[in-house]
Amino acid sequence: MVKRAIHILDNKNLDDFKAGALARAKEFDVNAVLPIYEDFYQSVLAKHQESLSNSF
Amino acid sequence: MVATELGKALAKEGHEIHFITSSQPARLDVFNPNLYCHEDRVRSYALFQYAPYELALSSKMVDVVINEKLDLLHVHYAVPHASAAYMAQQILKTKGYEIPFITTLHGTDITIVGKDATNEPVVTFSINKSDGVTAVSDDLKKDTLEHFDVTVPIKVIPNFIDLGRFKKQPKEHFKKAICPNGEKLVVHTSNFRKVKRVDDVLKVFCELRKVVPSKLLLIGDGPERKKMEDMAREICTEDIRFLGKLEAVEEVLSVSDLFLMTSEKESFGLAALEAMACEVPVISTNAGGLPELNTEGVSGYV
Numbered sequence: 001m002v003k004r005a006i007h008i009l010d011n012k013n014l015d016d017f018k019a020g021a022l023a024r025a026k027e028f029d030v031n032a033v034l035p036i037y038e039d040f041y042q043s044v045l046a047k048h049q050e051s052l053s054n055s056f
Numbered sequence: 057m058v059a060t061e062l063g064k065a066l067a068k069e070g071h072e073i074h075f076i077t078s079s080q081p082a083r084l085d086v087f088n089p090n091l092y093c094h095e096d097r098v099r100s101y102a103l104f105q106y107a108p109y110e111l112a113l114s115s116k117m118v119d120v121v122i123n124e125k126l127d128l129l130h131v132h133y134a135v136p137h138a139s140a141a142y143m144a145q146q147i148l149k150t151k152g153y154e155i156p157f158i159t160t161l162h163g164t165d166i167t168i169v170g171k172d173a174t175n176e177p178v179v180t181f182s183i184n185k186s187d188g189v190t191a192v193s194d195d196l197k198k199d200t201l202e203h204f205d206v207t208v209p210i211k212v213i214p215n216f217i218d219l220g221r222f223k224k225q226p227k228e229h230f231k232k233a234i235c236p237n238g239e240k241l242v243v244h245t246s247n248f249r250k251v252k253r254v255d256d257v258l259k260v261f262c263e264l265r266k267v268v269p270s271k272l273l274l275i276g277d278g279p280e281r282k283k284m285e286d287m288a289r290e291i292c293t294e295d296i297r298f299l300g301k302l303e304a305v306e307e308v309l310s311v312s313d314l315f316l317m318t319s320e321k322e323s324f325g326l327a328a329l330e331a332m333a334c335e336v337p338v339i340s341t342n343a344g345g346l347p348e349l350n351t352e353g354v355s356g357y358v
Contacts, residue, residue: 001256001316001339002263004357008314008337009240009268017337020354022224025217025332028349030065033216037062038069040211041128041158044188048156 058162058192058215058326059132060084065218067091074124076116078109094120110140117144121155129157133164135175138182156187161196161210163323163344180204192324193345214348215324222333224310231311234297240270243312243336245305245327246319248278253341255280255287256318260339262291272296273312275305309334315356317341325349332356 008017026032060081063073067090074092075081084093096116098107117129117140129144131137138159148155159182183189183206190213191197197210235241242261246252254274261272274284277300288296302308309315315331317340324345328338332349338356340346347358 001260001318001357002267004339005242005260005264005314005316006267008339008356009264009270014313014337017354017356018335020351021332021337021356022335024349024351024355025222025329026219028214028216028329030061030216030218033214034062034065034069036213037066040188040190040213041130044156044158045128048154048187052154 057081057083059130059160061216061218063091064088065216072124074120074126076113076120078113092124110136110143113137113140114143114147117141118147118151121148121153122151126155129155130160131157132160133162134159134179134182138186139178142182142185158188158190159183159186160213161189161191161200161323163192163196163321176204180206184208193348195345195348196323199344214345215326215329217326217329217333219333222306222309222330224335225307227307227310230307234273234311235271237269239295240268240313241311242270242272242314242316243275243308243331244272244316244318245275245330246278246317247276248280248284250280251319251321252278252280253318253320254284257316258284258287258291258296260316260318261296265292265295270295270313273308274298275300275302275308277301305330306334309336312336314339317346319343319346322346 007013060083063075067073067088072090074094076094076096078096080093094116096112098109098112100107129141131141141157145157189208189210191210192215194212197212200206244257248254264270272295285298309331315328315336315338317328319341320343322344328340328349331338332355338350340350340358342358350356350358352358
């Protein structure tokens with residue numbers, strides 16, 4: 001871990017790692033993840049409705 | 057925390073969100089006409105040694121579902137919330153209400169509470185009775201399937217971040233105050249539980265400062281803090297500061313150069329994601345879901 005830390009903190013590398021960290025974080029932006037939850041809610045509601053219809 | 061942020065984000069999209077909690081969530085600090093909070097008050101009775109929390113929670117769920125006409129329950133943590141939701145669902149059925157519930161597994165409900173043989177039957181049952189199950193990382197899903205007889209599919213939906221809040225802010229004056237001679241700033245945030253291995257953060261930092269002039273800030277509080285403060289005093293106290301709990305953690309992250317996460321268990325690693333959003337590279341262990349978040353050689357090292 002120490003060697004890795006020294007490598008990242010080297011001024012030659014630090015800006016690249018900072019940019020890499022932000023780019024990776026953007027993949028977890030709430031605006032990207034929220035639609036996945038909304039789709040999942042819809043699919044669970046639809047499946048539940050279907051199972052209720054089948055039980056009658 | 058994640059549940060609160062999810063609720064707030066859904067409310068912003070126009071969904072009506074009702075929080076059912078034992079106390080007002082700390083991050084539920086905004087007004088939105090689509091947000092409601094219902095506190096389930098647990099009463100103590102001389103008859104019981106412990107207050108019956110699940111009973112109060114199930115009853116509150118029944119009450120809110122009926123009176124607020126909810127379409128769906130989304131519970132966070134398998135125990136006690138999923139088991140309480142199942143109980144509520146069954147009670148509601150007898151009253152003519154049909155409502156599905158989704159359970160999100162976050163980690164400690166599986167890795168610590170769930171694996172306790174005392175709780176395992178309830179955890180397994182609650183997961184299998186859920187109408188939908190999500191986990192915050194592939195690793196947590198794998199762990200759940202390995203340790204419990206789960207017969208329903210688990211969908212992985214990662215934790216997320218509000219980039220409007222967690223972003224690099226111009227706080228250079230703060231950096232100058234902490235690192236007056238241009239030192240690098242290393243940071244760690246956690247709840248100081250043993251599983252976070254904060255002692256490893258201190259050990260790594262003490263070796264690092266021999267080569268790179270640097271300072272270490274530790275944010276958070278918990279059972280191991282006193283021990284860690286004693287350890288810091290013994291090794292290299294002048295470059296280490298314990299800040300305690302901090303509401304605006306993003307302000308410190310904004311001026312940091314490196315985030316250390318030495319956890320031996322971490323289902324996702326939200327603190328690392330918060331650092332990355334503020335443009336701070338991360339060095340982490342490869343525990344749990346951390347390799348799914350921290351990209352080797354890009355956002356830091358695992």
